[in-house]
Amino acid sequence: MSAAKKKGKRARRRSAPGKKIAIAASREAAQRAVSEGELSGLIGYALRRAQLRVFDDFYAALSVEGITPARFSTLAIIDGNPGISQTSLAQTLDIARSGVVMLIDTLEQLDLVSREPIEADKRSYALHLTRGGKTALQRIRRQVAIHEARVCARLDEKEKKWLLKMLARVGAAR
C-alpha cells in the first residue's frame, strides 16, 4: 500500500507460490497426472492459457508504471492516429464508448493523454499524447519489447511471424 499511487495498480491474478505445481506435476506425473484430455486440442483453451500467461508477464513488467495492456494499446493507437476521437478509438479497440471514457480519464490523470476540443464538431474531442506521454511511450515501448522477447522466448523469428499470421486469421472479423 504505497501512498503515492493508489489507482491503476493491482498485481492481478495467480499467486507466485503456485508456480511449482506444474514442475512437480511433470516430475512425478504418475502420482496425480490430471489429464486435460480433449481440451488441449481446442483453440479456445490454448488461447486462454497463452493469453493469461502473456498478460501476467505484461502486468509484472509494466504495472509499476500504471500501464496495463489496454492502456498501452490506447497510447499506441493515439500515437499512430493523433487527433482520433473517442468513438473511433472505441471501434478500433472493439470496446464500448463508455469504456473509453474511463481509459482516457485514467491516462489523462497520468498526464499521458489530452482531450483537445475540436472546432469543427463541438461534441467530440481530438485525443493526443502529451509531451510527457510521448516520452513515456518511448520508455514503455522498450519495456514492452523486453516483455515480448520473454514471452516469445520459445519461438524463433519465423515461428513468431507465423503465429501472428495464424492468430490474425482466427481473430479476423467474421
Place this chain on the structure above:
Amino acid sequence: MSAAKKKGKRARRRSAPGKKIAIAASREAAQRAVSEGELSGLIGYALRRAQLRVFDDFYAALSVEGITPARFSTLAIIDGNPGISQTSLAQTLDIARSGVVMLIDTLEQLDLVSREPIEADKRSYALHLTRGGKTALQRIRRQVAIHEARVCARLDEKEKKWLLKMLARVGAAR
C-alpha cells in the same frame, strides 16, 4: 427473460449490430483507416483479439445451454478425471479454489456434476458427472466441435496443429 433459467445465462460482450463496422471499414478503408501500427506485431494484442472472437463464438453457440468456456472445461476435466477434488481442479484450471466453488455450485444446480463424500478424507469431495451430465456433455461436445470448426475455418489441419503447438509453447509454465 425466460423464467426458467435466470442464472448462468447472459449474452456477454459485443453487440450484434456492431459487426458491420469491420466490413464497412475494410470496404472503404481509405475513409477513416485507423492504424493499429505496432500493436499488430505484438503477441499479446493478437492473442486478445483472437480469444475475444473465439469466446464470443463459443458464447453464441453454447450459452443457451448455460455453458461457458470455463464450465465446459470443468465438465471435460471431471469427465477425464472422475473423482477429482476441487483443489486439484483449481490447480488444473489455474484459478483460485474459491472460484471452483462457484463453478461447481452452478454445475450442480444444472444437475451436471455431483459432489460425493470421500471416506478417506472427510474434508474433500470427489467430483463426478451425473448421468445427465454425461449425456449433456456428449451433446455439448458436438456443439463445441462445430464451434471449433467455425473459428478454425481459415486454417487447414496442419496449420491448426501448428498453431496449437505454438500456443502451448507460449502458454507453458515458465
Place this chain on the structure above:
DNA sequence: TATTGTTATACTCTATAACTATA
C-alpha cells in the same frame, strides 16, 4: 433525429483473506 461523450448501473470473472471442519 442521430451522434459524441458521459454517467449510472449491473454483471462476470477472479483474487485474497478469514473461517470451519477436518487431518
Place this chain on the structure above:
DNA sequence: TATAGTTATAGAGTATAACAATA
C-alpha cells in the same frame, strides 16, 4: 499446524441504457 472447502469482500473489465449538448 496444515489442508479442503467455504464465505465474504473487493477490484478490474466490460456491457447497456439513458441523458445533455451538439449536429
